[in-house]
Amino acid sequence: MHLQRPRHAIVIGGSMSGLFAGLMLRIAGWSVDIYEKVEGELSGRGAGIVAQPEILAALRDLGLGTGELGVPVQKRRLFDIQGRITLETECPQVMTAWERVYRILRDGFPAAHYHRGRSLQAIEQNDVGVTAIFADGERVIGDMLVGADGIRSTVRGLCAPDSQPRYAGYSAWRALIAEGAMPDDVHRDIFPYMAFCLPPGEQMLGYPVAGPDDDLRPGHRRYNMIWYRPADERTELVSLLTDEKGVEHSLSIPPPLISRASIAGMRDAAARLLSPQFRTAVTLVDQPILQPIFDLVSDRIAFGRVAIVGDAAFVARPHVGAGVAKAAGDAAALVAALGATDDVVSALSQYQTERLPEGLRMVQRARHLGAYLQASRNTEEAALAARHSVSEAVLEETATLDFLYA
Numbered sequence: 001m002h003l004q005r006p007r008h009a010i011v012i013g014g015s016m017s018g019l020f021a022g023l024m025l026r027i028a029g030w031s032v033d034i035y036e037k038v039e040g041e042l043s044g045r046g047a048g049i050v051a052q053p054e055i056l057a058a059l060r061d062l063g064l065g066t067g068e069l070g071v072p073v074q075k076r077r078l079f080d081i082q083g084r085i086t087l088e089t090e091c092p093q094v095m096t097a098w099e100r101v102y103r104i105l106r107d108g109f110p111a112a113h114y115h116r117g118r119s120l121q122a123i124e125q126n127d128v129g130v131t132a133i134f135a136d137g138e139r140v141i142g143d144m145l146v147g148a149d150g151i152r153s154t155v156r157g158l159c160a161p162d163s164q165p166r167y168a169g170y171s172a173w174r175a176l177i178a179e180g181a182m183p184d185d186v187h188r189d190i191f192p193y194m195a196f197c198l199p200p201g202e203q204m205l206g207y208p209v210a211g212p213d214d215d216l217r218p219g220h221r222r223y224n225m226i227w228y229r230p231a232d233e234r235t236e237l238v239s240l241l242t243d244e245k246g247v248e249h250s251l252s253i254p255p256p257l258i259s260r261a262s263i264a265g266m267r268d269a270a271a272r273l274l275s276p277q278f279r280t281a282v283t284l285v286d287q288p289i290l291q292p293i294f295d296l297v298s299d300r301i302a303f304g305r306v307a308i309v310g311d312a313a314f315v316a317r318p319h320v321g322a323g324v325a326k327a328a329g330d331a332a333a334l335v336a337a338l339g340a341t342d343d344v345v346s347a348l349s350q351y352q353t354e355r356l357p358e359g360l361r362m363v364q365r366a367r368h369l370g371a372y373l374q375a376s377r378n379t380e381e382a383a384l385a386a387r388h389s390v391s392e393a394v395l396e397e398t399a400t401l402d403f404l405y406a
Contacts, residue, residue, distance in 0.1 A: 006031040007344075010132045010142040012120050013149030015042055016098075016324050017310025019105035020331035021146050022113075023062050028335050032113060033140070035132070037149070039117035042102065047174070048209040048224030050321040050399045051094040055101065058328035064108050068216055070096030071208040076194045076395045079275035083189075089395050091194070095224070097209045101324060120154045123306060130305040144344050145306045146334070148327075151296060152251065153312035159303040165251070165294035168317055168367075169374030170230045171240060172293060173266050175285040177223040179211065182284065189277045191223055194399075198391060199273040203228040203373060205398065206281065225281055226318070228293070229269070230375040240290055255289045263288060293317050293370070295363050302352035305344050307334060314359030317366035321399030326362060330355055369397055 009025050011018045014036030022032045036042070051069050059065065072094050078087040106114075119135040123145060132140045147155025151165055182191060189195070190206060197204040206225040210216050231237045241249045243257040270282040296315035301308045309330035316322055337351040338344065371377060372385035388397065 007144070008032070008142040010130070010140055010145045011035065012132065012145065012147050012155050013153075013310075013312065014038075014106075014114060014116070015148070015150060015310075016102060016105065017150075017312065017327040017330065018146070018148035019102070019109055020058065020328045021148055021309055021334060022109055023105065024331045024335045025146075025338075026109075027062065028339055030338075033115060033142075034109065034113065035115045035118040035120065035134070035140075037117070037119045037154075047098040048176075048207060049096055049098055049101065049324055051096045051101075052321060052325040052401055054325040054328060054401070056094075058332065059101075059104060062105075062108060064104050069100065070094045070210060071216065071221060073192065073194055073207055075192075076196065077190070078196045078198065078391055078395060079189070079277060081197075081199070081273070081275055083276040085189075087391055087395060091395075091400070093194070093399070095194070095207045095209050097214075097222075097224075098324075100210055100214050103214070120149075120158075123155070123158050125305045143305065144338075144348070147306065147308035147312045148310050150311045151294065151315050153308060155306065156298070156308050156312050159306055159308070160298060160300055163296065163298045165296045165315060167233050167237070168293040168295055168370060169233065169376060170228055170293055170370070171237065172291040172318070173227040173229065174289040174291055175225050175282075175287075176209070177225060177281055177284045179208070179221045179223065180219055182223065183280060186277050186280045190281070195277070196395060196398075197275045197278050198389075198394060201230055201372060202273065203394065204274055204278050206278070223281065225278075225285075227266075227270075228370070228373045229266075230373060231292070232375040236375070237292060241292070251294070252292060253290055255287050258288070258290055262290070295367065297360060297363055298356075300352065301356060301359070302348040305348065307348045307351055309334060313355070314363055316359075316362040317370045319369040319398055320362060320366045320401065322362050322366075322401060325401065326359070329358070 008031045011022050011034045014034045018034050022034050025032045074092050076089045076091050080086050121135050122133040124131040130145045194207040204227045209224045211220040211222050241253050244259050298313050301313045310327040333354050334351045337347040341347050368384045369388050371381040372389035
């Protein structure tokens with residue numbers, strides 16, 4: 001009796017999207033190899049994320065469980081510049097760290113099929129398969145290739161070079177602060193909450209996450225802080241992305257290379273614009289991270305035997321807190337489409353039909369929420385800014401996915 005070999009999937013990108021896709025495809029009976037261009041272990045540079053219910057459900061479905069995934073938070077608070085609480089709302093959520101979710105997924109995928117330091121150069125495909133060609137000359141043949149390689153996706157660049165990230169008109173200063181370093185009064189006011197301060201046209205927020213090595217013990221956790229500030233693309237952003245040696249970086253800049261002048265300017269602005277609690281928090285930051293905010297819309301996410309998922313396909317600004325949830329949703333939709341037919345090309349076309357509207361919806365929602373932070377706005381964006389910059393709206397809408405079910 002002839003046993004049919006499992007269909008083979010080549011996954012390019014070994015972060016959240018690639019791991020969700022790889023793990024779900026394996027459960028569906030595919031053989032999967034993941035190729036990650038970074039040689040060392042990946043890092044989210046300390047990014048905090050909201051453990052949306054969709055993420056928890058995906059982990060459970062993969063048999064990975066969730067355990068203590070992060071830090072439960074019950075309420076949101078808004079502080080004015082004097083440090084007074086002007087608004088408080090109930091919003092139970094679990095706050096976790098990028099590294100925590102990544103590690104759960106990474107440990108669940110077979111190490112022998114996770115390949116580091118592999119840079120994709122080209123893709124070839126025909127009626128019976130697809131070939132990934134790597135920088136070292138190796139050619140890997142599969143039945144399907146999944147591009148899960150993020151906002152700078154090589155796969156997207158090869159298949160749809162016109163789809164490029166678009167700068168949103170503002171950047172974020174991010175940092176993780178050790179819980180034990182916080183003065184008692186600041187800790188009392190902001191640490192147990194998702195806390196906000198809203199200078200005109202800006203947004204500061206923070207929430208607790210696990211400490212180093214997923215440490216959830218009180219006193220050993222960290223506070224994840226994000227400060228969104230307008231930055232004109234042709235002037236201020238260029239300055240922010242220029243290091244001490246005068247080298248201008250594109251899209252992002254490694255934290256150690258951020259200029260001292262840029263960090264000093266951020267600290268000066270904090271002293272002028274933020275509540276006392278957040279002013280103190282900023283003084284505790286040793287090495288901030290600068291994150292220019294981009295979004296990305298794709299017109300196509302299926303190309304014969306090639307599909308793109310996660311941030312390779314769509315990038316929504318962080319305000320919706322949907323990045324990891326969308327990665328899981330894309331992977332689930334892809335596997336469901338493949339399970340409905342043996343025709344890979346037809347399945348990927350169905351995946352595209354289902355997920356294109358969903359990706360666009362998330363991007364549009366995030367643009368609405370972030371319009372008031374932009375350095376410049378057109379008439380429509382000005383109307384959105386007026387609607388979504390109200391304090392009550394910011395607290396109600398940030399990092400919640402209720403709009404998906406409206």
